[in-house]
Amino acid sequence: MQLLKWLSVTDRFYKIYLDKQLAPYGINNSQYMFLIKICHSPGILQDSLLNMFYVHPSNIVRTVATLEKQGMITRSPNDKDKRTCKLYPTERALSIIDEIQMICEKTEALLLQGMSESEQNLFMDFLIQAGRNITSELHIERKGEEFND
Numbered sequence: 001m002q003l004l005k006w007l008s009v010t011d012r013f014y015k016i017y018l019d020k021q022l023a024p025y026g027i028n029n030s031q032y033m034f035l036i037k038i039c040h041s042p043g044i045l046q047d048s049l050l051n052m053f054y055v056h057p058s059n060i061v062r063t064v065a066t067l068e069k070q071g072m073i074t075r076s077p078n079d080k081d082k083r084t085c086k087l088y089p090t091e092r093a094l095s096i097i098d099e100i101q102m103i104c105e106k107t108e109a110l111l112l113q114g115m116s117e118s119e120q121n122l123f124m125d126f127l128i129q130a131g132r133n134i135t136s137e138l139h140i141e142r143k144g145e146e147f148n149d
Contacts, residue, residue: 010111014029014107014111015029017107017110018032018103018104018107021103021106021107022100022103025096025099025100026070026072027067027070027072027100030059030063031063031066031067032100032103032104033053034049034053034060034063034064034067035067035072035073035089035093035097035100036097036100036101036104037049037052038067038073038087038088038089038093039089039093039094039097042087042088042089043086043087043088044086044087045078045084045085045086045087046060046061046064046075046084046085046086046087047084049064054135054140064087067093071090071092072089072090072092072093073087073088073089073090073093074087074088074090075087075088076088
């Protein structure tokens with residue numbers, strides 16, 4: 001039961017920490033990964049976010065709507081399929097994305113603090129394997145490389 005306890009503690013408190021760091025930029029821990037992906041892949045289809053993040057589709061819709069309302073992204077219809085939208089970062093998002101990424105990198109460094117490079121690599125390997133184990137048990141199919149994205 002210690003594994004479950006410490007996964008929960010780490011998840012809860014890294015999100016609190018990240019929220020404090022991201023607050024000056026007007027985003028939170030549930031939005032940053034979407035914003036980074038959209039900034040790195042302008043024109044990405046909203047539906048393709050389903051294949052990248054392990055969240056419920058309604059969370060994607062809600063997060064995209066919030067980012068749009070905050071002036072971080074814009075949506076435009078997909079010419080090939082009118083039921084889907086292409087997502088683009090705004091100048092506002094592009095002006096802060098480097099700082100957002102730096103905050104994420106510093107947060108990761110904090111979480112890995114005190115571990116050697118080989119321990120960090122092992123930790124990541126174990127975490128990825130744990131993710132694969134639980135998604136497999138739940139019959140959630142994803143491409144292997146998506147665990148590394």
